[in-house]
Amino acid sequence: MMKPMRTMIIAAAGVSMLALAGCGGGDKAPEGQVVATVDGKDVTIHELNAEIAGLGAQAQSAPKKLVEAVALNRVIERKMLSAEAKVRELDKSPQFLLAKTRTEEGLLVQALQGDIQGKVQATAREAAQKYVADNPVVFGDRKLFTLDQIQFLRPSNFEQLPLKDAKTMAEVERVLIDANIEYRRAPQQVDTMLIAPELSKEIIKLTSSPNAEPFMFADQPAGAPAPVVYVNMLTSTKTQPFTGEKAISYAQQILQRQEVSKRLQTELKKIQTSFKAKTVYAKGYGTVEAAQAELKKGSPAAAALAAPPAAQPAKTPATTPVAPAAK
Numbered sequence: 001m002m003k004p005m006r007t008m009i010i011a012a013a014g015v016s017m018l019a020l021a022g023c024g025g026g027d028k029a030p031e032g033q034v035v036a037t038v039d040g041k042d043v044t045i046h047e048l049n050a051e052i053a054g055l056g057a058q059a060q061s062a063p064k065k066l067v068e069a070v071a072l073n074r075v076i077e078r079k080m081l082s083a084e085a086k087v088r089e090l091d092k093s094p095q096f097l098l099a100k101t102r103t104e105e106g107l108l109v110q111a112l113q114g115d116i117q118g119k120v121q122a123t124a125r126e127a128a129q130k131y132v133a134d135n136p137v138v139f140g141d142r143k144l145f146t147l148d149q150i151q152f153l154r155p156s157n158f159e160q161l162p163l164k165d166a167k168t169m170a171e172v173e174r175v176l177i178d179a180n181i182e183y184r185r186a187p188q189q190v191d192t193m194l195i196a197p198e199l200s201k202e203i204i205k206l207t208s209s210p211n212a213e214p215f216m217f218a219d220q221p222a223g224a225p226a227p228v229v230y231v232n233m234l235t236s237t238k239t240q241p242f243t244g245e246k247a248i249s250y251a252q253q254i255l256q257r258q259e260v261s262k263r264l265q266t267e268l269k270k271i272q273t274s275f276k277a278k279t280v281y282a283k284g285y286g287t288v289e290a291a292q293a294e295l296k297k298g299s300p301a302a303a304a305l306a307a308p309p310a311a312q313p314a315k316t317p318a319t320t321p322v323a324p325a326a327k
Contacts, residue, residue, distance in 0.1 A: 030042070030043075033045050033046070035048050035072060036072060036075075036076060038076050038079045038080060038083070039079075039080075039083060041079065043072065043075050043076060043079065047075050048068065048071055048072055048075060051071035051072070051074055051075050052067060052068065052071045054071075055067065055070070055071060059071075113264060116260075116263055116264055116267055117260050117263075117264075119263075120256065120259050120260050120263055122252070122256065123251075123252040123253075123255040123256045123259070125248065125252070127252075127255055128248045128249075128251035128252040128255060129248060129251070131251040131254065131255055132243075132247050132248060132251050135197045137192050137197055137200045137201060137204070138192055138193050138197055138200070138242070139193070139241070139242050139243060139247045139251075140241050140242075140243055141239065141241070142191070142192050142193050142239065142240050142241055142242045143191075143192045143200065143204070143237055143238070143239060143240075144189060144190075144191055144192075144237070144238040144239075144240055145189065145190040145191075145192070145203060145207075145234055145236075145237055146187060146188075146189050146234070146235045146236040146237075146238075147187065147188045147189070147190060147232040147233065147234055147235065148169055148185070148187060148232070148233045148234075148235050149185065149186060149187065149188040149230055149231065149232050149233075150169065150172055150173065150176070150183050150184070150185045150230070150231040150232075151183060151184045151185075151186075151228055151229070151230055151231075152176060152181050152182065152183035152184070152228070152229055153181075153182075153224070153225065153226045153227070153228060153229075154218060154226050154227040154228065154229050155179070155181055155226075157179075158229070161175055161176075161179055162175055163175055163216070163231070166213075166214060167213050167214075168213075168214070168233075169185070169214055169231070169233050172214055172231050173185065187235070188232075190203070193242055193250075199217070203215070203234070207234040207237075212233075212234060213233075214231050214232060214233050215231075215232055216229055216230055216231045216232065217229075217230055217232075218230065
């Protein structure tokens with residue numbers, strides 16, 4: 001594994017060296033925090049370290065000096081090319097200015113989130129111990145569910161599908177085939193340590209009957225054009241306790257994330273409130289709430305598109321939907 005990585009970095013160094021051929025520096029060598037100059041502009045040690053961090057795993061298996069050289073040449077090459085782009089006035093194009101604004105705003109949002117997150121105090125051990133005790137399904141009584149699962153994008157006529165009458169997975173498939181809905185059927189494993197405790201309890205409740213029927217929940221993964229519906233039939237359950245110091249540490253992480261999320265939401269609402277009077281919409285544009293209210297007056301399908309609800313047929317867990325664990 002080490003050889004290919006070194007070869008990759010050496011090859012990258014060769015490409016950069018070719019691009020930089022003939023680009024010698026000035027008479028005086030840079031000193032201190034400056035590791036190189038490009039047309040009189042400094043390249044600092046901080047830029048170099050950031051570039052090295054971006055190399056990831058490749059940098060861990062190669063000699064330090066080679067890694068530094070590759071990273072430095074990448075920084076220099078980027079500065080050279082960006083300087084040439086400015087000479088051609090490409091930095092004044094509408095497309096560039098829009099992309100620059102979006103990137104800067106995104107970075108500032110990340111910085112704000114990091115600032116808020118950094119002010120959240122670490123979760124106390126006692127709180128984590130209480131969380132472990134209050135959620136045995138996540139820890140001491142942790143379950144691994146193996147499911148026979150069918151996945152499909154939620155269609156606009158979902159409420160009209162006779163899925164509530166389907167008692168087996170084969171009948172669910174028949175409903176989807178008759179409705180000409182594409183789907184995927186494959187086994188999946190769900191770990192109660194990784195999903196909401198409420199959903200875990202609901203799954204246990206729904207599958208405890210000797211004549212258990214398929215149950216479903218929905219989620220909209222990033223990038224999906226519509227909510228994804230998951231129809232499931234439990235095929236096996238395994239108990240695998242998660243206890244001790246690792247469990248307490250994991251509970252601290254969960255509570256810390258919850259507190260950060262709560263703090264971010266609180267700050268977001270404050271900022272939204274402060275900017276509400278400063279935001280003016282052009283005619284025909286407005287808030288999401290106004291758009292949803294307007295769509296409710298129109299077709300049900302349009303309203304569903306604006307605020308797609310989780311699937312709610314019979315036996316759907318009334319909890320926050322989550323995507324299934326990866327296979």
